[in-house]
Amino acid sequence: ILNVEQSPQSLHVQEGDSTNFTCSFPSSNFYALHWYRWETAKSPEALFVMTLNGDEKKKGRISATLNTKEGYSYLYIKGSQPEDSATYLCAFKSGGSNYKLTFGKGTLLTVNP
Amino acid sequence: EADIYQTPRYLVIGTGKKITLECSQTMGHDKMYWYQQDPGMELHLIHYSYGVNSTEKGDLSSESTVSRIRTEHFPLTLESARPSHTSQYLCASQQGEKRETQYFGPGTRLLVL
Numbered sequence: 001i002l003n004v005e006q007s008p009q010s011l012h013v014q015e016g017d018s019t020n021f022t023c024s025f026p027s028s029n030f031y032a033l034h035w036y037r038w039e040t041a042k043s044p045e046a047l048f049v050m051t052l053n054g055d056e057k058k059k060g061r062i063s064a065t066l067n068t069k070e071g072y073s074y075l076y077i078k079g080s081q082p083e084d085s086a087t088y089l090c091a092f093k094s095g096g097s098n099y100k101l102t103f104g105k106g107t108l109l110t111v112n113p
Numbered sequence: 114e115a116d117i118y119q120t121p122r123y124l125v126i127g128t129g130k131k132i133t134l135e136c137s138q139t140m141g142h143d144k145m146y147w148y149q150q151d152p153g154m155e156l157h158l159i160h161y162s163y164g165v166n167s168t169e170k171g172d173l174s175s176e177s178t179v180s181r182i183r184t185e186h187f188p189l190t191l192e193s194a195r196p197s198h199t200s201q202y203l204c205a206s207q208q209g210e211k212r213e214t215q216y217f218g219p220g221t222r223l224l225v226l
Contacts, residue, residue: 046214103156
């Protein structure tokens, strides 16, 4: 059974703060790491798909890094805004023939105005 | 924005009733998935399909069944609902290579009394 851990479980920040959280995954048989943002009552929205060790991806104020050798990815949000409030999920895909994702429990981010 | 739909969004039903959760996508994706999520827990894969007439059970055992008669449609059925089936059910679809993202529907929140 694959284990994907996210920390912290929840986070409260003030508007304008920068923040980051972690996703840990198995360092062997790595294929891809996905990040999603999930706002309440909406569909999870894909942020990044990361495949190469050392990958850095950026989308507006949100960026992510990947270390496949040690099995972790960081998600950074610069200058948090209330609309960034959501649960951030990471999902690991191993090598092999299947297409299945293994999800972490997510980090719930609340940005206070 | 992904075109994947789920109905109903919310369902409250009595024990013993048969229910079908609908999922449809208009993107022509060949791969489709059903996830179950309990509060504070990970999304767990319960069913998946890699194409028409192909269905497989996921990592989490489920009493539900699925069918894939048409590419765009992947309904999930519970023959006799029980309170233990109370959960959130999300449908997703994917096309192409393994590194491609999965697109999610908004989910169905099921409460069995």
